[in-house]
Structures are given as structure tokens and as C-alpha cells.
Amino acid sequence: MPTPAFVADTIQKNSAGLVSDWLAELKALAGGADHRISEGELKDQGTEFIDLLAAAASTGSDITAEPWRPVREFLERTSRSRALQGFSSSETATFVFSLKRPLFERIRQGTKDPASVAESTWAVTEMLDKLGLHTVAFFQKSREEVIARQQEDLLELSTPVVKLWDGVVALPMIGTLDSARTQVVMESLLQRIVETGSEIAIIDITGVPTVDTLVAQHLLKTVTAIRLMGADCIISGIRPQIAQTIVHLGIDLEGITTKATLADALALAFKRSGLTVTRAKTA
Amino acid sequence: MDRIPILRMGDYLLVTIQVDMHDQLAMTLQDDLTTAVQRTGAKGVLIDISALEMVDSFIGRMVADISSMGKILGAETILVGMQPAVAITLVELGLSLPGVATALNVERGMVLLRRKIEADGTDVSDR
Numbered sequence A: 001m002p003t004p005a006f007v008a009d010t011i012q013k014n015s016a017g018l019v020s021d022w023l024a025e026l027k028a029l030a031g032g033a034d035h036r037i038s039e040g041e042l043k044d045q046g047t048e049f050i051d052l053l054a055a056a057a058s059t060g061s062d063i064t065a066e067p068w069r070p071v072r073e074f075l076e077r078t079s080r081s082r083a084l085q086g087f088s089s090s091e092t093a094t095f096v097f098s099l100k101r102p103l104f105e106r107i108r109q110g111t112k113d114p115a116s117v118a119e120s121t122w123a124v125t126e127m128l129d130k131l132g133l134h135t136v137a138f139f140q141k142s143r144e145e146v147i148a149r150q151q152e153d154l155l156e157l158s159t160p161v162v163k164l165w166d167g168v169v170a171l172p173m174i175g176t177l178d179s180a181r182t183q184v185v186m187e188s189l190l191q192r193i194v195e196t197g198s199e200i201a202i203i204d205i206t207g208v209p210t211v212d213t214l215v216a217q218h219l220l221k222t223v224t225a226i227r228l229m230g231a232d233c234i235i236s237g238i239r240p241q242i243a244q245t246i247v248h249l250g251i252d253l254e255g256i257t258t259k260a261t262l263a264d265a266l267a268l269a270f271k272r273s274g275l276t277v278t279r280a281k282t283a
Numbered sequence B: 001m002d003r004i005p006i007l008r009m010g011d012y013l014l015v016t017i018q019v020d021m022h023d024q025l026a027m028t029l030q031d032d033l034t035t036a037v038q039r040t041g042a043k044g045v046l047i048d049i050s051a052l053e054m055v056d057s058f059i060g061r062m063v064a065d066i067s068s069m070g071k072i073l074g075a076e077t078i079l080v081g082m083q084p085a086v087a088i089t090l091v092e093l094g095l096s097l098p099g100v101a102t103a104l105n106v107e108r109g110m111v112l113l114r115r116k117i118e119a120d121g122t123d124v125s126d127r
Helices: A001-013 A015-030 A039-057 A067-083 A089-097 A099-108 A114-157 A179-196 A212-227 A240-249 A262-272 B023-040 B057-072 B085-090 B108-117
Strands: A162-165 A169-172 A202-205 A232-236 B006-009 B013-015 B045-047 B076-080 B101-103
Touching: A001 A015, A001 A039, A001 A099, A001 A114, A015 A039, A015 A089, A015 A099, A015 B023, A039 A067, A089 A114, A099 A114, A114 A169, A114 A179, A162 A262, A169 A179, A169 B013, A179 A202, A179 A212, A179 B085, A202 A212, A202 A262, A202 B057, A212 A232, A212 A240, A212 A262, A212 B085, B006 B023, B013 B023, B045 B057, B045 B108, B057 B076, B057 B085, B076 B108, B101 B108
Parallel strands: A169 A202, A202 A232, B013 B045, B045 B076, B076 B101
Antiparallel strands: A162 A169, B006 B013
């Protein structure tokens, strides 16, 4: 009997036993039951995979071929849901690789010919390795999608422009400043300046962990754009370490008003708008 | 030929750019404005670019040049109402317009212009 047909036959005949052995193997490897996925669910997935595998294995060992498509799609679906459930990549790969031991056993029981056993074992190893790699590759892709989506969410969340006073807007900046973020930040700040007709904008960089030459350049660009529109810009929240870094790097912040805290910047903004803050007299 | 009107209001000249600028229009404006400042002896020039939605490197430089020319001719020049997109483009092009005064809108620009001229020590009402 040719090898692919023999393998497919072995899987088909022993499907029930394979699934239960496989699940036992998975459980042993995971060190007990997993709360992220129920046993019933895992059993359904195992049964479905064995059925698909049996159907596909008889056609050949090239897993990129058309008959293997249901198997691939099943694995893609599974690895995506595993990625979303927070499984690690090795845990996801183990789902496929742990099928080896039960399957090898069934092959050994199925034939007495040593050459055939060796050949089939090799065929199964090759097949399962490819499937495992496909699963991991797709797992990675799903994780990257999740990360990209989170990055976008973060970008939108982290650029609120707040109105502090009539004619004074502030932008508390949090996180690392890169080119893409600076662009979004700059646009939303300039837009708010136009909408509110504010003459003073305060950029607070308390939440910016490091300031290097690139970040400083981004800040300078933003300040210049604000000035071009006819408003003034104050940068506040410069921590002692950042002040040291700026001077050590030789970054030229001439012509930019900088203050240590947001309170100082607001006080300056009041002064420039001709406002004074006084304590109300208690009668 | 298209021309951007230059309106005279007392001692000020008011230029409002209401159409998208093209190269020839910008060159004509440069000629017209410098001539007008010289002829009228205006003390201040207000250039309103709030309707200007797009700039390329040439128009950006022309806007910067026209603003600086007014100043050289002895008239305080204020650029008002620049759109955010235009401001970002100019900065990216490296045109930060040093020495050019800016304001958010025409009203604030006028206030700033009066204040600047008064600070110069020239009493406008004397003339």
C-alpha cells in the first residue's frame, strides 16, 4: 500500500482513539486543564481536525495544494482564536505537534514491515511539521494584526486637546513621540486652535519619557506651525533629566517659551492675556 | 488678467486672497503690493490668507517674500488666518517665515497692527 494512502487509512480507522489519545497528550503537556479553552471545545476541534486531515492526507503530502485547503483554513481559524484568547505561539504549535506520538503509535500497530513504518513515520512528521509551521505563521500574523489595531487605538486616545481657559488650549502629551504621532498631534492641535480661536497653546510633555534630537525637531516644527497660524506656544512639563539631555545634545530651543510645570505655563498664559488671579476675600 | 485686489483703509492696506493662488497671480500681487505701499505710504499691511487651502513650495515662498517685502518698505506686515494644513506644509518645506508677524484672524490682526504702529512712535492721528 503506498504511504499517503496508508497514513490516511490509519487516521481514518483510528480517528476516535486518536482524538482521545491526542487530547490526553495535550492535557499532559499543558500540565492540567486549561481555563482558556474548555475540554468539550478542544474535543470538537480535535475531531474536526482529524476528519479533515484524513480526507486530505490521501491526496498527497503537499499541504499548499487545493485538497488541503479545508485543513489550512481550519488551522488558520484555530490559530486566530488562540491568538485572541492569549495563548503563546508554542502553545498553539503544540496543538498540532502533539498529534505525532498517538499517530506514530497507530502506525506501528498498523503494519509489521519496518521499512513501511519508517517511511510512514517520516511522511507524517513532514506533514505535521509543515502544518505546525503554517499554524505558527498564521498565529504570528493574527498577533501582528492585534498589535496594529491597538497601536491605532492608542494613537487616537493619546491626543486630546483640552481647553484650559478662554483662548488657552493645552495638549498633554503622553508616550513616545514618533513622526506619525507628531503629525496627528500637530494636526489636531492646529485644528483646535482654529476652531476655538485660541491665541495660546500649551504643549505639556510631562508624559514623554525621553527627548532626543528627533523629538525636539518634531516639537520645533509644531511650535513653528502654531506661530505661523498666529498663535503662541508654550512648552511645559520639562523634567530635570530632560532639561539636562536637551542641553547635552546641544538642541537649540531659542525662541521657544519653556516652563517647568503646566501651572507655570498657565500663569504665563494668563499674564499674556492680561488676566490676574486673586484670592476671593472671605467675609 | 486676474488680479488680487488691494484695498486701502486709512493708513492700512488690506489684501485678501480669496482664490487659489497660481504662480502668475502671486508674481502680480508681489508687484502690485510693493507699488501700492510705496505710492500710498501705508503704515501697515494686512494679508488675509484664510481662504488659501493649498500651497506648493513656490507659492509658499512668494507668501513669505511678500510679507518680508512689506516690512522692508517700512510698513508693518501681518499675515492672518493661515490654515493648519498650510502651516504644516510651510514648516515641512522649511519656510518658517522668521520675522513675519502672524495673527489668527483679521480682527486680531488689526488690533496687533495698531499696537505695533503705536509702539513705533508714529502717531497715526497726527497726519
